[in-house]
Amino acid sequence: MVPWYWYLALAIVDVQGNYLIVKAYQYTSITSVTLLDCWTIPWVIILTWIALGTRYSPWQFVGAAVCVLGLGLVLLSDVGVSGGGGSKPIIGDTLVIAGTVCYAFSNVGEEFCVKRKDRVELLAMLGIFGVLVGTCEIAVLERKDLESVKWSATMICLFGGFAAATFLFYTVVPFVMKMSGATLFNLSLLTSDMWAVAIRVFFYHDQVDWLYYLAFGLVAIGLIIYSVKENNTANGGDPEALQYERIPQESSAVNGQHETCSDTNTERA
Template structure:
């Protein structure tokens, strides 16, 4: 039976804490977008554009300073940038057609999508405990739907079907983006990922702005009240994109998406204290359910890691051989890197190898080369 000491590992606490920090950042972007909307500014692509530019300037400068060689083909980042830009655009656009309740509920589609994609492409295996944690999280969010908080919101928008389809499409693209980032951050380079995501995201956003948002930008009166939420949104998104790879590397895409479920609940709690709005009791119950689900999903990683270590040095060598081969290049992904990418919630497998096992592995290999340990 798993003890609390094994359950509350450092990895668990870091995953939970970082997940809620990212959730609060998303909450702040929601407040910023709401303020811009109240001022008649509806330019979602333009809001994201500045974030992509910041990512390019900051992380691109680091990459140029280190003179790092590319570990992935540039066109993979073009596709990732396109998926990321359109995912953001579709979900924000959906608010114009359907209710916030529908957006919240349908956005959960990203969770089973992520689990399916990681199972197929990253070979992630989900134990019953993790599946139970996901179910509890989603059940907590569903409670919100039956809350009186949204009693007046169930009438829907001007075109609910169109809005719902936009959310589902956006959530699917989010899942593809998250899983792609998880693979790249574990097998390529984090700075490279953020730099090129920012670069191609900025280029694609600029093209999209010139086509569908140029008139909206011309009509904006740039007062201090409009500039503050606009730049605040960009700063929050910059921090979000900067820390997402950390959570993806330590806990995986599913943990990220589960953590972001609390963003809407944080928003309600903040509004209740800042603006003294009345909050239905079921909202707090839902928040507690999601929190419990997150703990169930992320807890006990140390025990699982120790269990997997008993498979022997042979299994470790097999798993290690599936890591991304820098010398062979990114073209080897389909041959072995996908099958060998680190499992969600199990990315610190190398930590459980004892010094004795390391020595034995070095002796057995006897290739005359130094063993290179993969570092994030």
């Protein structure tokens, strides 16, 4: 049984993470936001190690470190070495990194809840509390900006498209958390970087600095290292390097099922 206040806490950190990330778009470029959003990965690794008892192989740490190195190049560009884009890129980058901390707590908490309870309850409770928290935050922090919006057919379609994409994203997330966990989920999101660069170049006609391409290359290499080592472990590698371990409640349930099956087979014999 997952207490209701767990879902409330998850909703608070998730809404706050989304708020900080969206706010960052006012100050920095879409490419910087998308790449720096991957800072969620190291935070998730730390939290899953501490809270869920997840263990990683040394090569998986190397892969994650290479990803973080690539993201560091984005910060280097936005500081002004090569020109990052945006009105206040440092403030925007700081907001993104703060948002990734909230995302990490939210993702690890969702993994914990979805493995203790069913996905439907997680979606329902997170949706209910998320609406309440989001409404209160808009009323306090963004009321004047919301009142100043000039509504048009284009604006309504944009908001509708964003809402539909977000709904689909949050509907799929629990399934991924159940199958692979928070770390691989966030690593898989790195593919969004490719789309961010493409949109910036072809739709906004912006010039993408060469450091962004180098950063994207490092992130891709790090993802490959991490994924290959994870697959090797899953296919019979060192058992001590297993990436995901069952949480205590899940292990107890599985052991109970094994004992029941053994008793049944004994009776049939």
